[in-house]
Structure formats: C-alpha cells, structure tokens
Amino acid sequence: MRRKPQIAFFWLSVLLVALPFLTGAALGNSWVRVLDFALLYVMLALGLNIVVGYAGLLDLGYVAFYALGAYLYAWLASPHFGVHLPFWAVLPLGAALAGLFGVLLGAPTLRLRGDYLAIVTLGFGEIIRIFMNNLNAPVNITNGPQGINLIDPVALGGFRFAGTQQVLGVSLPSTYLFYYLFLAFTLAAIFIAMRLQDSRIGRAWAALREDEVAAAAMGVNTRNLKLLAFAMGATFGGLAGGLFAAFQGFISPESFNLWESILILCMIVLGGMGHIPGVILGAVLLTVLPEALRYIGDWQRHAFGHVYVDPSDLRMLLFGLALVLMMVYRPAGLIPSRQRKREFAAEDGVAEQEQASLYDARG
Amino acid sequence: MDIFTQQLINGLVLGSIYALVALGYTMVYGILELINFAHGEVTMIGAMVALSVIGLLMGAAPDLPGLMVVLAGVLVAIPACMLLAFAIEKMAYRPLRKAPRLAPLITAIGVSIILQNAAMLIWGRQYVSFPRILPEARHELFGAHITDLQIAIVALSLLIMAGLWLLVQKTRLGRAMRATAQSKEVAALMGVNVDRVISATFVIGAALAAVAGVLVSAYYGLAHYYMGFLLGLKAFSAAVLGGIGNIAGAMLGGLLLGVIEALGAGYIGDLTGGFLGSHYQDVFAFFVLILVLVLRPSGLLGERVASRA
DSSP states (O other): OTTHHHHHHHHHHHHHHHHHHHHHHHHOTHHHHHHHHHHHHHHHHHHHHIIIIISOOOOSOTHHHHHHHHHHHHHHEETTTTEEOOHHHHHHHHHHHHHHHHHHHHHHHTTSOHHHHHHHHHHHHHHHHHHHHHTTSSSOSSOGGGOEEOOOOOEETTEEOSSOEEETTEEEOHHHHHHHHHHHHHHHHHHHHHHHHHSHHHHHHHHHHHOHHHHHHTTOOHHHHHHHHHHHHHHHHHHHHHHHHHHHSEEOGGGGSHHHHHHHHHHHHHHOTTOHHHHHHHHHHHHHHHHHHHHHHHHHHHHHSSOSSOHHHHHHHHHHHHHHHHHHHOTTOSSOOHHHHHHHHSTTOHHHHHHHHHHHHHO | OOHHHHHHHHHHHHHHHHHHHHHHHHHHHHHHOOOOTTHHHHHHHHHHHHHHHHHHHHHHOTTSOHHHHHHHHHHHHHHHHHHHHHHHIIIIIGGGTTSOTHHHHHHHHHHHHHHHHHHHHHHOSSOEEOOSOSOOOEEEETTEEEEHHHHHHHHHHHHHHHHHHHHHHHSHHHHHHHHHHHOHHHHHHTTOOHHHHHHHHHHHHHHHHHHHHHHHHHHHTEEOTTHHHHHHHHHHHHHHHHOTTOHHHHHHHHHHHHHHHHHHHHHHHHHTTTSSOGGGHHHHHHHHHHHHHHHOTTTTTOOSOOOOO
C-alpha cells in the first residue's frame, strides 16, 4: 500500500515528460503549442487562485499583472529600447514589479468589501490597458496598439530555446523546448501553491475568507495577509507574463484585455476554487477545449459547405454559460476541496448572516 | 467658442445618460447588495433592439417622421429589456440569493459575457450606425453650441428621473421597495412580496437602461455589441460616487461624472503639457471610482458605510 503513491508519481512523471511527443504524434505539432499555453494558464490560474481561492478576494484585473510582467520583459530584452538583459535577470524583475503593483493596488482597496474590490481591480485592469494602448506618443514607451516585437529569444547559459535544438541526440523544435521550460516553472508554482496552502499563512487566509471578523479576533493580521495574497498572486502573474513574452517574441495590448482575466477566473471556478488539482484541471480544460471547438467550424464547412457560426465567437458564449451553470448547479467546481463543498452547501449561509448582523450593529 | 461651457454642456448630456444607467445599479444594490454586472449589457441590448426596429421601420415606411421612428424603437426596446432583466434575475441571481457573496457576482459576469456574445452573433462585430433621422438644429447657449438632441437627452432623462422619484416615494410599490431595501425579512413579515419587489426593481432598472441605450447610441451615432461594458462600468462608478443604494445619489453621481469626464478630457492635454491626450477620457471614471472608495466609500449622499468583509 505504501508504495502506491510513489508508483503513481513515477508514471505521472513519465507521462509529463512524454506528453509533447505523444501529442505531437497523435494530433500534430500545433497541439504542442496548445500544451505550452495550457501550462502558462495553469501558472496564471494558480496565481489567481491564491487571491480568489485562498483569501477570497475577487480580483477581476488579474491580467494587468500578467501584462506588467510581459511588458517589462519586452522593455528589457528587445530592440525597443535597445536593452538586452538575459532571461534569468528579467524574469524575477517582472515578477517583482507585478508584486509591487499588487501591493500598491491592494493597499487602498482592501479596506473595502469584496465586491467593491472586484470593481476596482476591474478598473485597474482597464487603466493599464488604456495606458498600454496610448503610451506611444509623445514618448514611445509601449508602442501603442502595434505592441512590441522582436523580443529576444530565451537563452539559458548558451542554450537557446528558439529554433530546433539537439538534446541528447533528439532534435526538439522550440515548442517542445518551451514545454519543458514551462513544465519546470509550473511544477515549481504547484509546489509553492501547495506549501502556501498548508502553511500558517494559508490557514490564516482560509480563516479570513470564511469569516473576517472571527479571523481578526483570533489574532490574524487581516490587512497584511490580504496584501500578501495580492502580492503573491500578482507575482505569479508577472512571472507568467515574462514567460509569455519570451515564448511569443511579440506582445500587444490585445493579449491583455478583460476577457483574459475572466477566462482565468473561469478556470478556477470551473475546476474548484481553492483546490489545486481542480484549478489545474480547469486551466487545462479551458485552454484545450476552445482549440477543440475549432473542429466545429470544419464540421460546419463539411456539412453545409459554409461556416454559419464562427467557433471563436461561440467560445466566450460557452464560457459565460459555463460560469452561470457552474455557480447555480455545482458552485464548488468540478473537483471541489472538501472544505469548499461544505461552505457552499451550508443551508443558508449562517456565517454570512452572523457577519452581516455584526456589521449592522457596528455601523 | 467658450471651451469650458461647451465641455460643461457635453458633460451634462453624457452625465444624464450615465445617471439613467446608474439608477439601475443603485436600485438593485440597494435591495440585494449585488453588483448587477449585466446591467451595462442590458443597456446595449436596448440600443441594438431599438436600432433593429428603426431599420425595419425605415425600410417599411420611409415617409414616417424620424422622431416617430425612433420613438417606436424605444417603445419596443423597453419591454424587450424588461423581459430580459426579469429572466436574468429569475435564472441567474434568484437561485443564489443565499449563496456566498462571490457566487452571484460570478454569475453576473457570466450573464454579461453571454449577452455580449449573443449580441455579437445576432448583430455582428461591426458598428451599427444610428440613422440621421432626428432634427439636428444647433443653438447658441452662453457662447457654446447645444443641439436639439442634447436638449432632448437632458430633458428626457430629468423627466424619467422625476418619474422614478415619484414612483419610489409615492406609490405602494415604491414603499415596498424601500422597505425591502431596509430589511428583506421584516418587509416580508409586513406582507411585502419580496420576490416580486426584487423582480420589479430589476425590470424598472432595465426600462431606464433601454432608454439610456437608445439615447447614447443616438448621441454617438452608433451602437456596438461591446458598448455596454464601458458604459456600465462608468455608470457603476457614478452610482458609487453618489453613494450606492441612494437614488438621488445615482442621479447626482451620473451628472457629476459626466462633467468630470468632459472637463478632464478637455483639459488633460494642457495640464500634462501634451503628454496625455483626450483619449485618456475613459480613465477618469476609474480614478474617480478609486478615489471615492478610498476617501469616502459611502459616496456623496450615502449614509451606510461600506463594511470590510
């Protein structure tokens, strides 16, 4: 019995290593690119999960941190400013900048109730996007809607991730190389997220999420912990942003609109807020399914000789439907954590009511 | 031409539209403490439905006067939006009334996405232009220009707001709404049908949104499936500025936000030495929102202080 987890772990590792080859052989190399994005979204979803799932703060401007990481990477490693810092130096800078902005944004808003926070973060996301779009004149900082291209390819100690490389006698295209790079970061992110959840901080976040007044009464420093959640989530976002910029070699404000934030939120809601396996599943599903949706277009062309409904138009519609249906019928997600399930199943939110009456008494 | 007066007029016109939309947010928030994210999208649907009706009528009866055609569009858009809001409340919000706070907020976002994309499938991705069939005379006012349409927008908005004020203060339904806003439980004990009051609140807000949608598309001369998002956010900011849950506050906040935006867009170039231009107009609403939330979360006229949870 005791060996079972280790055996499972072994096979999982084999699967993860072999996955791009299996995918490439079965579905073609374009799907390996989808895998890369799936890993990127797993990182993003894990980051947002810290804010929304652990600490219970609804952040709708998460993509702003992603954008900050990506733009910092583009500024410091492209011909745009003529600065070419190495990958390993820029990435932490991007993550740190995003974390700093997380604190700056969080500090004034965390005194407020959750739904106000949602709107403020939403507004922040939009502000960042407007600035990205317009800061190309009189001083060209973001290059406006055209975005920044020719971002330096990733190189680690002389090993370049662009183009096909020979590794141990196997020739690997760049999407494969990025898969392993992203896999390493994703595994680290999962590890950090797991350790955080089980730590003293993670338990304080859970307390805060469930009943802030009670948590404060137990000596939880609610303000600092909320700020920490915000900063941690933002750091994950900034890191993923840097990786995204390095991977694409090109960024523009297009990639960082509100729907991206909502998409990441959908991932964690679908999978199960606050539960790491659920979040991973949600992120993978919502990256892979839209790609699979493309076949609907082919199918229409095949059946009617014409594409009536563009699958990419359907994509967001289905996400919206999924959000509503999940919340109404399975609010704890596809793979909920045991704790969450109980929270959502509580008959009429006893804790909520008590909390509300407390506020009334104080106000 | 006096730029200050001109921007003031533009701001008041835009602000009265914001106020109409803000009322929908504030009424729903006052009763359910729910940010009805989909409200901006309801506004957009109002504009789109009206434009479809206007297009049909212009094709079927080209001799009809423009004002009549637009009026017909509005009269179809209002019940369409009311029905839509009724359905949204019933299907997406009511089942979650006792769920944790996050849940209805997430469904609200979901509904918003659904409406936006449904509108995109129905009316397409491109801008729908508002036909130029309304009288366009311009008048001089304190050294600035004001068009017939602008006068009509302000007048109509004020009229509707006065009507709403009477409805809330003087009628039986209005009293039930105020009672429900204070306490759902006690209102129910007093014989108020809370579910029906909540439905009515959504439906009334949607009717105002429909009018606002037509006005805003007439003002800008176009409509777009994405127009509801920014309009909704700004209107929500206006509601917070005035004090969310407070009806007079929403009106004041809307007008004020319109003026801030117009003046800000008019002068930001001079203030920053040309570094930032008028395309930053959309940023002001968010800065106002953040400032209000930080400095005075209860808004200008609100009494209840936003609590911390």
